[in-house]
Amino acid sequence: MIRLLILSSILLSGQLIAQQSFSLLEAQTYAISNNPASKIAQLKVASAEEKIKETRAIGLPQVSASGEFNHFIDLPTQLIPAQFFNPMAGADDFIGVRFGTDFSVTGGLQVSQLLFDGSYLVGLQAAKMYPVLSQKEQEKVKQEIKANVAQAYYMVAIANKNISFLDDMMESSEKLKSYLNILAEKGMMDSAQIDQIDLNLKKFESQRRKAVLDQNLALKSLKVTMGMDISTVITISDDLDNIIGGITAYPLNEEYALENNINIDLLNTSKELQALNLKNKKAAYLPQLAAFFSHNQQAMRNEFNFFADEEWFPTSVWGIKLSIPIFSSGMRRSQVAQQEIELEILDAQIEQASQGITLEFEAAKSEFIGAKEIYDAEQAAYNIALKIKKRSDILYQKKMASMIEVAQADLQLEQSRSTLIQAMYALVNAKVKLDKINNSYE
DSSP states (O other), X not given: OHHHHHHHHHHHHHHHHHTOXXXXXXXXXXXXXXXXXXXXXXHHHHHHHHHHHHHHHHTSOEEEEEEEEEEOSSOOEEEEEGGGTOTTSOTTOEEEEEOSOSEEEEEEEEEEEEEEOHHHHHHHHHHHHHHHHHHHHHHHHHHHHHHHHHHHHHHHHHHHHHHHHHHHHHHHHHHHHHHHHHHHHTTOSOHHHHHHHHHHHHHHHHHHHHHHHHHHHHHHHHHHHHTOOTTOOOEEOXXXXXXXXXXXXXXXXXXXXXXXXXXXXXXXXHHHHHHHHHHHHHHTTSOEEEEEEEEEXXXXXXXXXXXXXXXXXXXXXXXXXXXXXXXOTTHHHHHHHHHHHHHHHHHHHHHHHHHHHHHHHHHHHHHHHHHHHHHHHHHHHHHHHHHHHHHHHHHHHTTSSOHHHHHHHXXXXXXXXXXXXXXXXXXHHHHHHHHHHTTTTO
């Protein structure tokens, strides 16, 4: 009974593994949660949130405690004029006197509170910007992951379609071969013509084996991109015909909206941070004000008996410290000038990136339009080649066509299949590139 249960559980787990089928959206959602790059981006956002807390804590009360134990092997010596003890001593005569005890212990508590610091106030504003920047960077990573998953997913779908094409071609040749074998058995067909069909079948089988290898590689690439173990068994559920139909119906924008581009968004956020850096350097001209309180307890003994009920000597002090910057030999002025230059550089980078992205969009749009036109033409050519192949097989069976015409139809169909597959690759790659620049994976 136990063995039966174990066997059943193994079979069930195998079925569950085999049933892992993903649509493109499901694959992208899975990748966002499991791709290592996505996890790193999430951790950076969490780190930026902690940075806010760290910066805020600078302006809150700071409390510290200290302790010190001293054992004087040789007590320090102080020189005292000898005239204190002997009025007859010379003015340059001194007597060495040792003060203190062999052991001392000091314990203290220090409290400080920042009252005003311009750099701290600017730092708080900057700290709040870092999570925003990290979130935008995380969004960029998500877009890249979704684009990579889409590209890998399309490769699997095309590989599947390629195998399906070859299966259809092999099935057609197998049917023709079976018909010719019947005729050959009746002495109505030369076996040499059957050899030609066998030769075509061998070519198709070889191409199918390569197509299966391409399919396995595409699946492995998809699993790695999704952040999934490469040994996991998965399938895709989206049909290539539906995918291609959606791609060919994709609407094209005449002009590009730069505000949709994540790279421009990141540069604008960096500019805001740079403006705060400039503000921070200017805040260095302002004074700093802080309050402090300190309390110490000290015990001095000639024996190590600090836990005995003997006197400890307290020292307490509080105060306010004001620091006013007056002259830095031009250092602060140069620091401000550097930040102003950095801000101008960012403005130039934003302008440069805007022009580059607009040009990139136009290039991607042109590439997509060209790939779409080529695909439409190759799909039409394949349909014609398939029609010619079917007609040649029928005519050959009716002895109205020669084996040369059948072989030529096979060659045309194979060439059309190959070029159609290449056109599919070009089309989906152009679509992924266009989606990425259009921020369609948001």
